[in-house]
Amino acid sequence: MSNEPGSGGSSPAVIGEVITGEPFVVTRIDVERFESGTWVDRAYPEGDIPEFPVDLVEGFHLLALVDPVLQFALGDKRGQMWGLNYGLDKVRFVSQVHIGDSILPTFETLAIEPKDGGFKVLRRCTFTIVGAERPAMVADWWGYQLPRGVVESSRRS
Template sequence: MTEMTFDDLPQSVGHITQGAPFALGEEELDAFAKATWLDKAYLDDIPEFPETLVEGFLLLSMLDAAAKLASPASSSTMWGLNYGLDRVRFIAPVHMGQRVLSTYEILAVEPKDNGYKVLRRCTFTVEGQDRPAMVADWWSLAFPRGTVERARERS
């Protein structure tokens, strides 16, 4: 499937998308610590905590951007938003500079209002490793383009 349209969603169960590899560096780790106040909450250094270890919640926060960059979804026919997570597991460590590979598999598509709830299994794996670093089951809502605009006009 090259570009998935809104009308393609009901038949997309089982579709797998591979994202481009990415790596997180010191700049991203520092920015995340500052934005989430981890730099304030953990003032005392924990000597046994490796400085190069990527925080699990930083990986989780990458889901949306990495999925958007990997997605063949047509932004001209639909738009989506976060609906929630059913399950998240941090299985293996990720360290600064390691290349992370992302995979997204559509597990379910269910009608919801004028759109669909879409469940994707999102897997991040460090390149060269067998075990995934993180697996998250993530629900999104997808609506046909124009739905939000029409709702705003009625408000």
């Protein structure tokens, strides 16, 4: 059995593996939708304080993009595993991201641990503005991955 990501092998990834996604851009419309969907617009009905740059992308907005951006990077390599969010060990918003910045995502597998018929997978998720020296965000993110069909078959039992 293979240990390649999403191959359906004995584990969902390989420690040390780095997956690099395509650069992406957060638009003004993305920011407005995020603020509406997370109630930020209701929490700050008068708008942000004057010192807050109007084109700044919220750190939690970037963090919310970790899962979909990883899925885009995996593409058809998702294979026979599916996952749940298990939690975060550490998140740092290192550099500002502004609307229109091109962001390069990388995901490094740091640890894999068996758990209840599946695996906990720790990935260091790094978003860096293209051309910048320092990352914009670094998040150590745990996912819990199970082979497809495991949950469905246990429900039928």
